[in-house]
Amino acid sequence: MDNEKGGDKAYPDIDVVSHASNSSAPHDQTHRKLKGRHIQLIGIGGTIGTALFVQIGSALTEGGPGSLFLAFTIWSTFILAINNCLSEMVTWMPIASPFVRFADSFVDPALGFCAGINFFVFEAALVPFEVVAFNLVLQFWTDKIPVAAVIAFVLMCYALLNFFAVGWYGESEFWLAVGKVVLAVGLISFTFVTMIGGNPLHDVYGFRSWDHSQVAGAPFAEHIKTGSLGRFLGFLTCLIQASFTIAGPDYVSMTAGEAELPRQTLPRxxxxxFYRLTTFFVLGSLCVGIVVPYNDPNLLDALSDAKPGAGSSPYVIAMERLQIPILPHIVNALILTSIFSAGNSYVYCASRTLFGLALEGKMPKVLAQCTRNGVPIYTVAVTLAIALLSFLQVSNNAAVVLQWFVNLVTASQLLNYAIISFTYLRFYYALQAQCISRERLPHRSFWQPFCGYYAFTGTFIMAFVGGWTVFLPNNWDVPTFLFSYAMLGVAPVSFIFWKIFRRTTWQRAEDTTFFDKEREQIDLYEDTYIPEAPSGIFGKIADFLFT
Structure with missing residues (x-):
């Protein structure tokens, strides 16, 4: 391969040509400006939020500390399996909107359309939800700021960070996610220090909340029913919470088309x-069950009254019980940055998903156009236009309406993971059918194809379990049923629609293509890459810590 360094094409701004055979197809004009540290923190930033610090308290009250810890630990194994599937495919073929386009080539273009619509709607719907959550957390201190002003400010910030060079987004998300890491580590440390007596009351409470002799029903609480069935239902509720809370690999994969040296940075x-998120979520679920009993009346009242911001957090309730005055405000401030960071990640992922659909000809070509800085400006604009739904909060019932909308697409995450797992299995057997040894891949994940089958089975089943309470006697509710299972009906409909509309064919393993043109371009880019020295002392320190 010619390694000339004379032209622009030899540098990180190299354009990666779409694999479509049609020469008039849109080209990927994004730039590879995301460093390894950006990608690592984007994966964390899009996952850690109010679910880990606040909403987890609801699952604690229904399952108890033992069920909560066990559920989060078990679900982490499914995330590991998904991580293994994505890392192997994406590292070899680090293209824009990867798992959506992989479904195209390895399974059926109709599945690619289904996956893209599913993931875009899911991500785009979460942007207004996070904007609303931002305002609610702000009300922990005051409700005097006009709601419309808060929403406009947040959306303007998202626009500034996403309309300009991707490096702006990566750098902003890096430092915002650092705040999440600080908060997660701080709360874990708070738990350890206070449980051994490091608190104003000098209360050595240890694992008191796990002791059934001091807390009735601990550590496995009964939910809805009594006895073993009730304890199992409590665990199931916690497992549902974990399945909707723990994510990460999909956010990392969405950066593949804009990552510097993807074959080196993406596996790391x-x-x-995965390991950092697992640590935070598993230890976080353990800590929540330590700092406050699952039947604590203050926790139950805070959840029933929907106290704003950190007011419903088990950690804040523990701080108030231990008479620690300043920490609740610090926690609320960091939760505020966590929510902003999550919404920022959703704008990025939703816009890149829509961009990937446009590259594959499944959306208007105009959506595949980029600015001179490599930003798909029209897909960002569409995503932010949907985020204008957050202005519904100006009305009294806006939060309820938005929560319904989020519930409508919650199963999308699990359905997305099931599609990723199934796509990997098709990829795995296509390699075998074409006598391509996995030894040739730049990164090979372990326990394959077991991880593919394991992840597909678990996520597919859990996608149908989320609204199980609606099937209990005397508990049928049509809106709840629709909000829980609508996307499970929309997905096959979108698949059938595209299959009939475009008359797509199921890909045979022997005929599968592996994005050869893109891989050749990426090989050329990596062979001729000239690293840029980190700018500033903070950049150098950050690159060193996250290399």
Missing amino acids: AFNSV
């Missing part, structure tokens, strides 16, 4: 994000 990013 996938591994580091």
Whole structure:
């Protein structure tokens, strides 16, 4: 391969040509400006939010500390399996909107359309939800700021960070996600210090909340029913919470088309994000069950009254019980940055998903156009236009309406993971059918194809379990049923629609293509890459810590 360094095409701004055979197809004009540290923190930033610090308290009250810890630990194994599937495919073929386009080539273009619509709607719907959550957390201190002003400010910030060079987004998300890491580590440390007596009351409470002799029903609480069935239902509720809370690999994969040296940075990013997230979520679920009993009346009242911001957080309730005055405000401030960071990630992922659909001809070509800085400006604009739904909060019932909308697409995450797992299995057997040894891949994940089958089975089943309470006697509710299962009906409809509309064919393993043109371009880019020295002392320190 010619390694000339004379032209622009030899540098990180190299354009990666779409694999479509049609010469008039849109080209990927994004730039590879995301460093390894950006990608690692984007994966964390899009996952850690109010679910880990606040909403987890609801699952604690229904399952108890033992069920909560066990559920989060078990679900982490499914995330590991998904991580293994994505890392192997994405590292070899680091293209824009990867798992959506992989479904195109390895399974059926109709599945690619289904996956793209599913993931875009899911991500785009979460942007207004996070904007609303931002305002609610702000009300922990005051409700005097006009709601419309808060929403406009947040959306303007998202626009500034996403309309300009991707490096702006990566750098902003890096430092915002650092705040999440600080908060997660701080709350874990708070739990350890206070449980051994490091608190104003000098109360050595240890694992008191796990002791059934001091807390009735601990550590496995009964939910809805009594006895063993009730304890199992409590665990199931916690498992549902975990399945909707723990994510990460999909956010890392969405950066593949804009990552510097993807074959080097992506495997490290996938591994580091998984292990860090698992540590935060598993230890976080353990800590929540330590700092406050599952039947604590203050926790139950805070959840029933929907106290704003950190007011419903088990950690804040524990701080108030231990008479620690300043920490609740610090926690609320960091939760505020966590929510902003999550919404920022959703704008990025939703816009890149729509961009990937446009590259594959499944959306208007105009959506595949980029600015001179490599930003798909029209897909960002569409995503932010949907985010204008957050202005519904100006009315009294806006929060309820938005929560319904989010519930409508919650199963999309699990359905997305099931599609990723199934796509990997098709990829795995296509390699075998074409006598391509996995030894040739730049990164090979372990326990394959077991991880593919394991992840597909678990996520597919859990997608149908989320609204199980509606099937209990005397508990049928049509809106709840629709909000829980609508996307499970929309997905096959979108698949059938595209299959009939475009008359797509199921890909045979022997005929599968592996994005050869893109891989050749990426090989050329990596062979001729000239690293840029980190700018500033903070950049150098950050690159060193996250290399």
